[in-house]
Amino acid sequence: MASWSARRFERHTLTRHTANWLLLMPALALLVVVLGIPLIENFYRSISEPNWTITNYTAIFDNSVTLLILWRTLEAALIVTAIALVLGYPYAYLMTRAGARSRAVLLAVVLIPFWTSALARNFAWIILLGNGGPVQELLNFFGFPNTVLYGTTAGVMLAMSQVMLPFMVLPLYAAFGGIDRRLLLAARGLGSSPAAAFWKIYWPLSRRGVISGIILVFTLTCGFYVTPALVGSPQDSLVSQLLAQETTELLNFAAAGALGTFVLVVTLALVAWANRVAGTASIAAPATRRPVARRDPA
Amino acid sequence: MTSVQHSPAATEEVAAFAPRRRRVRAGVEKIPVWLWVVGVIVGLYLVLPTLIVIPMSFSKSATFAFPPQGFTWQLYENFFTSSVWLQALRNSVVVGVLVAVVATALGTAAALAFDRLTGRVAGFIRTLMLIPLVAPGIVLATAIYITFLQWQLTGSLLGFVLAHTALALPYVIISVTTSLAGFDPQLLRAAASLGASPVRSFLRITAPLISRGILTGAIFAFVTSFDEVVIALFLHSPTFQTLPVQMYNSVTADIDPTISAASSLIVVIVTLLFLVPLIFRRPDRNR
Numbered sequence: 001m002a003s004w005s006a007r008r009f010e011r012h013t014l015t016r017h018t019a020n021w022l023l024l025m026p027a028l029a030l031l032v033v034v035l036g037i038p039l040i041e042n043f044y045r046s047i048s049e050p051n052w053t054i055t056n057y058t059a060i061f062d063n064s065v066t067l068l069i070l071w072r073t074l075e076a077a078l079i080v081t082a083i084a085l086v087l088g089y090p091y092a093y094l095m096t097r098a099g100a101r102s103r104a105v106l107l108a109v110v111l112i113p114f115w116t117s118a119l120a121r122n123f124a125w126i127i128l129l130g131n132g133g134p135v136q137e138l139l140n141f142f143g144f145p146n147t148v149l150y151g152t153t154a155g156v157m158l159a160m161s162q163v164m165l166p167f168m169v170l171p172l173y174a175a176f177g178g179i180d181r182r183l184l185l186a187a188r189g190l191g192s193s194p195a196a197a198f199w200k201i202y203w204p205l206s207r208r209g210v211i212s213g214i215i216l217v218f219t220l221t222c223g224f225y226v227t228p229a230l231v232g233s234p235q236d237s238l239v240s241q242l243l244a245q246e247t248t249e250l251l252n253f254a255a256a257g258a259l260g261t262f263v264l265v266v267t268l269a270l271v272a273w274a275n276r277v278a279g280t281a282s283i284a285a286p287a288t289r290r291p292v293a294r295r296d297p298a
Numbered sequence: 299m300t301s302v303q304h305s306p307a308a309t310e311e312v313a314a315f316a317p318r319r320r321r322v323r324a325g326v327e328k329i330p331v332w333l334w335v336v337g338v339i340v341g342l343y344l345v346l347p348t349l350i351v352i353p354m355s356f357s358k359s360a361t362f363a364f365p366p367q368g369f370t371w372q373l374y375e376n377f378f379t380s381s382v383w384l385q386a387l388r389n390s391v392v393v394g395v396l397v398a399v400v401a402t403a404l405g406t407a408a409a410l411a412f413d414r415l416t417g418r419v420a421g422f423i424r425t426l427m428l429i430p431l432v433a434p435g436i437v438l439a440t441a442i443y444i445t446f447l448q449w450q451l452t453g454s455l456l457g458f459v460l461a462h463t464a465l466a467l468p469y470v471i472i473s474v475t476t477s478l479a480g481f482d483p484q485l486l487r488a489a490a491s492l493g494a495s496p497v498r499s500f501l502r503i504t505a506p507l508i509s510r511g512i513l514t515g516a517i518f519a520f521v522t523s524f525d526e527v528v529i530a531l532f533l534h535s536p537t538f539q540t541l542p543v544q545m546y547n548s549v550t551a552d553i554d555p556t557i558s559a560a561s562s563l564i565v566v567i568v569t570l571l572f573l574v575p576l577i578f579r580r581p582d583r584n585r
Contacts, residue, residue: 019496020411024423027408027467030400031427034464038441045444087340094337097329109341115568116348117525119545120561124347126362126549127354133364162343216432223434225528230549240436247440248532256444260437271432 039264046257056258066242066259073239076157077221081168083161084217085210088168092209095169096176110170113163122230125159126150129231156232160221167220168213175209208277215274219267239263348565355558362555373559383556386544390524393455393540397462397523402516404463405470410504412471413478428468435528438465443532453535461533462523469522470515477511514575521568 046056060066095106113121129135129150135158139147149155179202187197225240234241243263246256350364355373357366377383412424430438442461443452451457481504489499505512527542534543541560548554 017415020414023407023411024415024420027404027427027471028423030404030460031464031467034442034460035430035438038445039438041445042441087336087343090333090336091340094329094333097333106337106341109344112345112348115521115572117542117561117564117568118527119525119542119557120351120565121347123362123545123549123557123561124350124354127350127364128347130362130364159347162347165340165344219432219434223436225434225436225439226546230546240434243436243440244532247443253444256440260440263434264437267432267434267437268429 042257043261044257045254046261049254056254057262059255060259060262069237069239069242072153072236073222076153076160076238077218080157080160080164080221081214081217083157084164084168085214087161088165088172088213089210091165092169092172092176095173110166114166118226121163122159122227125155125162125227125231129155129158150231151233153232153236156228156236156238159227159231160224163227164217164221167216171212171216172206172209175206175212179205211277212274215270219270222263222267351558351561351565355562357555357558360555361553373556376556377559377563380556383541383544383560386539386541387560389455389458389538390541393458393462394520394524396455396459397466398516398520400459401463401466401470401519402512405467405515405519406474406508406512408467409471409474409478410500413475424471427471430465431468439529439532442529446533452533453538455538457533458523458530458538458540461529462526463519465526465529466519466522469518470512473515473518474508474511477508477514481507510575510578513578517571517574521571525564525568 047054049056060070091106091110095103095110098106127133129148131148131150133150135149135155136147139145139149149158183201183205184197187201188194192200223240224238225244228236228238229241232238237245239259243256243259246252246259353366354362354364356369356371357363358368358370358372359366408427412420446452446457446461451460485503485507486499489503490496494502525542526540527546530540530543531546534540541564545557545560548557548560
């Protein structure tokens with residue numbers, strides 16, 4: 001009896017293979033309709049309108065306004081990445097060193113921007129950065145009188161860095177967890193200064209986390225739309241706003257398609273590269289790193 | 299030759315030295331004060347923007363001025379008596395619940411499939427499904443907008459649910475996959491040997507064991523939709539808009555301080571929702 005059932009179970013595994021593909025179909029169908037078709041159409045428009053050329057792509061680099069906006073986006077993303085690294089590195093390091101309870105608090109704090117509604121967060125930054133707001137008072141105190149950051153690129157970068165910090169801290173924290181701190185003690189024991197021990201041992205060993213964090217923050221920052229629109233000013237628009245403008249105001253769908261495809265390809269290429277170099281680049285890392293053939297095939 | 303002779307000695311020295319050093323340092327090695335100072339400053343930077351919306355929502359001031367003045371429930375009254383705000387809230391909840399249901403069903407099925415399919419094609423499809431996590435929202439939003447215009451899905455419930463489900467799917471897939479990692483497939487073999495059909499063994503064994511992953515995925519799906527603004531800004535119409543779109547307009551067009559009340563409500567609701575899986579943690583572990 002038992003062996004008959006077991007055999008039936010084995011036979012099931014063959015039909016199961018087909019069943020598994022069937023389980024996948026609804027999700028796949030939805031993504032084809034909602035993401036696949038729009039993105040492919042987008043690309044198709046960009047190379048077929050007004051006729052079959054790549055002029056929509058060369059136009060990106062011929063137009064001085066577009067180039068200026070691309071450059072500004074790149075600059076903002078680099079600065080935000082640098083701020084996130086400089087603030088996130090010591091914070092993540094503190095997390096590895098703190099006791100269990102402090103660590104739980106530090107982790108909860110770093111996750112707060114994740115679950116704060118995007119609109120609530122940006123609204124808060126409008127208040128914080130506005131005229132008479134606390135940031136102005138703080139700058140006053142440090143000898144920068146009457147500086148209002150609301151409506152400036154600096155204000156936008158401050159608001160973006162806050163929400164990007166978790167994306168820097170979490171990969172760093174994961175990487176720090178794998179570093180054997182006894183190596184530092186060994187270096188100290190051999191006469192190295194604390195700074196030298198850090199730069200020669202800890203920093204190189206944390207490289208994977210640093211690369212993951214940098215790529216993640218950089219690519220996500222390049223795609224920000226709501227924060228520059230609400231906290232910044234239209235004169236300092238970033239590439240997302242240009243894309244929105246071309247789509248809804250200028251109705252230049254072919255140009256928007258080219259710019260969108262360009263941004264998407266650059267983003268995905270960077271993420272793929274980081275995945276290869278660092279192993280874990282996305283927040284999807286814990287799931288994707290799981291060995292696929294973990295199971296007994298039966 | 300010297301180096302060869304030297305190195306074991308050096309290792310020995312380190313080996314002898316390190317434990318002693320560690321024992322001494324374990325008690326002494328304190329976290330430097332400057333590190334705590336940096337940690338506290340960064341912590342405040344992370345937390346303050348979330349905390350500030352709550353006192354602002356009780357302010358008497360009619361503008362967005364800081365600091366908040368006085369104490370009044372006026373903004374909440376505005377929110378709960380305005381048909382525009384309430385309709386936006388209702389739309390957001392309806393879209394969010396539908397997205398949670400659809401994304402959880404499709405995502406759980408997909409996660410189960412990915413868990414058993416080991417081929418390269420399945421791996422590739424899985425990567426494709428995670429793209430919405432890293433792709434810039436604005437690129438997806440503009441592409442979806444133009445296509446949905448042709449299909450006449452803009453400004454419709456169906457359009458919002460479809461678009462938000464695509465964004466929510468990866469979260470469900472990840473959280474269900476994570477809970478499947480602790481699942482012993484031998485249980486299914488045991489169930490089959492006792493005569494259970496695959497459907498029955500899913501309902502009686504797999505589903506209860508991965509219920510926390512499914513619940514977490516459903517909550518993430520709801521919150522992803524409830525808080526989504528970029529695609530919503532493109533898909534909305536005067537007759538159908540969600541809460542984030544109304545909040546966006548209240549900053550850019552109306553200068554309506556009711557947004558403080560809306561922000562506080564969202565912060566509180568979302569925080570409570572994320573606490574739900576924590577409540578369910580204990581019974582799940584005991585099972």
